Amino acid sequence: MENYRKALQSFEQLSDKKSICAGYINIGSIYIRLGKAKEAREYLEKSLALSLSVGAKERIKESYLGLMEVDSMTGNYKGALENYKMSVRYRDSLVNEDNTRKTVQAQIV
Secondary structure, eight states: OHHHHHHHHHHHHHTOHHHHHHHHHHHHHHHHHTTOHHHHHHHHHHHHHHHHHHTOHHHHHHHHHHHHHHHHHTTOHHHHHHHHHHHHHHHHHHHHHHHHHHHHHHHHO
């Protein structure tokens, strides 16, 4: 936890928003493992908000997966399902982007 907090502090000083998102996710994940749902949700929601603002789809997906875990821990199964669905949407979007990129590269060669 201490190392993640130090890394997050460095990312904040550099204004590296995508890395800040990853830092929030890492800290949230540790809180999940510790069984501290409230603290985990706080960091994962920060990550989600920042990820959405910068368009970091991979981090958005990870944030939703973390929130799904928090909702499962707290018995909010409806919320867990909704967060899972959102993570799948972003996962599929990332896969489609990758497939499109590969197709375009193959056509260029």
